[in-house]
Amino acid sequence: MTVAPLPKASRRGLAQEAADLIREAIFTGHFPPGAQLREVELAASLGVSRGSVREGLALLEREGLVHSVWHRGTTVVDVTAQDVEEVYALRAALDRLAATSAQRNATADQLTELDTLVRAMAQEISGDASGTTLLALDIAFHDRIYDAANNRRLVEAWRAVRSQIYLFQLRRIALGYEHYRARVVDEHRELVTLLRADDRETLARRAEEHVDSARCSLLAGLSPSM
Amino acid sequence: MTVAPLPKASRRGLAQEAADLIREAIFTGHFPPGAQLREVELAASLGVSRGSVREGLALLEREGLVHSVWHRGTTVVDVTAQDVEEVYALRAALDRLAATSAQRNATADQLTELDTLVRAMAQEISGDASGTTLLALDIAFHDRIYDAANNRRLVEAWRAVRSQIYLFQLRRIALGYEHYRARVVDEHRELVTLLRADDRETLARRAEEHVDSARCSLLAGLSPSM
DNA sequence: TCATGTCCTAATGTTGACATTCGACATTGA
DNA sequence: TCAATGTCGAATGTCAACATTAGGACATGA
Numbered sequence: 248m249t250v251a252p253l254p255k256a257s258r259r260g261l262a263q264e265a266a267d268l269i270r271e272a273i274f275t276g277h278f279p280p281g282a283q284l285r286e287v288e289l290a291a292s293l294g295v296s297r298g299s300v301r302e303g304l305a306l307l308e309r310e311g312l313v314h315s316v317w318h319r320g321t322t323v324v325d326v327t328a329q330d331v332e333e334v335y336a337l338r339a340a341l342d343r344l345a346a347t348s349a350q351r352n353a354t355a356d357q358l359t360e361l362d363t364l365v366r367a368m369a370q371e372i373s374g375d376a377s378g379t380t381l382l383a384l385d386i387a388f389h390d391r392i393y394d395a396a397n398n399r400r401l402v403e404a405w406r407a408v409r410s411q412i413y414l415f416q417l418r419r420i421a422l423g424y425e426h427y428r429a430r431v432v433d434e435h436r437e438l439v440t441l442l443r444a445d446d447r448e449t450l451a452r453r454a455e456e457h458v459d460s461a462r463c464s465l466l467a468g469l470s471p472s473m
Numbered sequence: 474m475t476v477a478p479l480p481k482a483s484r485r486g487l488a489q490e491a492a493d494l495i496r497e498a499i500f501t502g503h504f505p506p507g508a509q510l511r512e513v514e515l516a517a518s519l520g521v522s523r524g525s526v527r528e529g530l531a532l533l534e535r536e537g538l539v540h541s542v543w544h545r546g547t548t549v550v551d552v553t554a555q556d557v558e559e560v561y562a563l564r565a566a567l568d569r570l571a572a573t574s575a576q577r578n579a580t581a582d583q584l585t586e587l588d589t590l591v592r593a594m595a596q597e598i599s600g601d602a603s604g605t606t607l608l609a610l611d612i613a614f615h616d617r618i619y620d621a622a623n624n625r626r627l628v629e630a631w632r633a634v635r636s637q638i639y640l641f642q643l644r645r646i647a648l649g650y651e652h653y654r655a656r657v658v659d660e661h662r663e664l665v666t667l668l669r670a671d672d673r674e675t676l677a678r679r680a681e682e683h684v685d686s687a688r689c690s691l692l693a694g695l696s697p698s699m
Numbered sequence: 700t701c702a703t704g705t706c707c708t709a710a711t712g713t714t715g716a717c718a719t720t721c722g723a724c725a726t727t728g729a
Numbered sequence: 730t731c732a733a734t735g736t737c738g739a740a741t742g743t744c745a746a747c748a749t750t751a752g753g754a755c756a757t758g759a
Contacts, residue, residue, distance in 0.1 A: 249480070258711095259543065260543055260712070261712080261713070262712090262713095263717065268588050283740095285739095285740070285741090286740080286741070287740075287741090293685070295713085296713060296714045296715070297712090297714085297715085297741090297754080298524065298712090298713060298714065298715090299712085299714085301741090301742095302528075302712095305528070305531055309535060311626065311629075315741095317485065317486055317720090317741085318719080318720050318721060318740080318741055318742070319720090319721070319722090319740085320740065320741065321741095333624045333625060333626045334626055334629070335628070336574065336624060337568060337570065337624065337626045337630060338571075340566045340569060340570035341566060343566060344562060344563065344565075344566040348562065375538060398536065398562060399559060400559045400560055400561065400563045400633070401562070401563050402632065403537075403560070403633065404563060404630050404633065407629065407630065407633070408626065415739085435519045445741095486742070486743095487742080487743075488742090509710095511710070512709090512710080512711070513709095513710080513711090521742045521743085521744090522743060522745070523711090523744085523745085524742090524743060524744065524745090525742085525743065525744085527711090527712095528742095541711095543712085543750090543751095544710080544711055544712070544749080544750050544751060545710085545750095545751070545752095546711065547711095547713080548711065666702095669719090700759105701758105701759090702757105702758090702759085703757085703758080703759100704755105704756090704757080704758100705754105705755085705756080705757095706753105706754085706755080706756095707742095707752105707753090707754080707755095708751105708752090708753085708754095709750105709752095709753105709759095710749105710750085710751085710752100711747085711748105711749085711750075712747105712748080712749065712750080713746105713747080714742085714745105714747075714748090715744105715745100715746095715747100715750070716743105716744085716745090716746100717742105717743080717744075717745100718738105718741105718742080718743070718744090719740105719741085719742065719743085720740085720741075720742085721735100721738105721739090721740080721741090722738095722739095722740100723737090723738090723739105723757105724735105724736085724737080724738100725734100725735085725736080725737095725748105726733105726734080726735075726736090727732105727733085727734080727735090728731105728732095728733085728734095729730105729731090729732090729733100
């Protein structure tokens with residue numbers, strides 16, 4: 248009894264859809280860190296069966312957003328300073344590879360797309376929008392670099408930390424993001440310049456330092472409360 | 474279907490067990506690259522339900538051993554030269570981070586364990602065992618380094634390539650492994666030495682080169698047949 | 700002969716019911 | 730009073746049946 252065949256364009260399965268919805272709920276704070284994600288509850292709330300919810304939660308575990316223990320359910324990950332260190336150390340290594348690979352493989356179109364994103368960031372800053380838009384642009388910028396790297400496995404590894412980084416930064420923005428705002432545009436613009444240049448070693452180093460600067464400013468804003 | 478309540482000591486759920494069995498079957502060549510893994514078939518063969526098989530296949534997909542498309546089932550990954558490049562590029566980045574992190578965090582016990590593994594490799598070479606034992610030691614060696622790095626996310630990322638590397642090397646060994654045999658011990662011994670030393674930059678570089686040497690010798694042995 | 704459209708089949712996607720496990724509370728005994 | 734133990738509830742783990750889909754065989758037409 249399919250009443251509305253139109254929204255069927257998704258074609259991705261209910262598990263993916265459930266994962267998207269739950270992820271969004273985590274980002275909006277509906278499920279705070281450490282909260283239990285009960286399968287029956289979610290199934291009823293989302294209008295799908297427990298099996299699909301279960302599979303969706305498995306996808307979110309791949310992204311590092313939730314953690315599940317045998318017969319003890321799944322909970323939203325708790326953010327400790329140790330977690331931040333781990334994620335950003337891994338991200339630095341991935342970004343380094345992504346940048347150097349993209350330097351070799353990126354097309355002209357992909358590079359101009361990066362320019363566009365940097366310009367959008369600059370415009371966002373002159374306005375007074377909430378930091379979330381800026382953050383979305385930041386993530387999108389790095390998404391493009393990973394795409395340009397042309398390495399499916401690398402993109403997979405990036406997905407495993409991407410959501411966590413988004414979550415960390417969301418929390419940080421809630422506490423004020425002047426520091427972030429001050430540096431984003433310049434740092435990203437420099438990355439594009441280096442991508443266009445021919446100096447592999449400098450690019451690799453700067454890509455790592457870019458992540459490290461993000462890590463430091465995140466820890467500085469979060470440490471007292473954790 | 475509870476015939477034997479004794480081996481119930483696993484306590485890891487049927488999905489994990491199913492994943493282990495299927496992984497083993499892939500390694501032994503029972504499921505060649507590109508083979509379809511039908512859920513009903515596996516469920517019947519393993520004596521568990523389709524749901525558990527399904528979950529187990531999802532675990533194997535996390536490891537990059539299988540690939541599944543919506544409503545088209547899951548197949549064993551096919552090994553192309555592109556795949557080798559991707560996996561080894563990613564592994565080089567991960568190994569670099571693992572080595573430098575382990576240099577800071579490794580305990581004396583962990584380092585002596587690495588010594589033991591290198592000695593075991595040397596002994597294995599003087600004997601005439603099949604290369605699989607040597608390969609297992611090789612993987613175990615790097616497992617220890619990742620453990621010593623003390624970064625759960627990094628270990629997760631390593632798991633996502635570990636099985637693929639094992640699969641690649643297995644195939645390579647089948648075609649003769651004199652080249653591999655000649656270098657393994659020396660290269661790993663050097664890594665341990667560098668881990669004990671204080672030179673971060675050299676260690677990082679050598680860790681990357683260690684992977685690159687493995688990549689080259691793998692491609693050299695495999696290229697004609699792929 | 701080729702293109703096209705319709706079935707049909709074999710597989711996966713999805714679901715609700717059943718079995719198992721964990722944590723907490725109450726109970727019992729010293 | 731306290732510790733060990735039994736019971737209970739709620740949640741997850743597992744299962745087998747139902748719905749949906751992709752891909753091919755077949756027939757039809759130009």
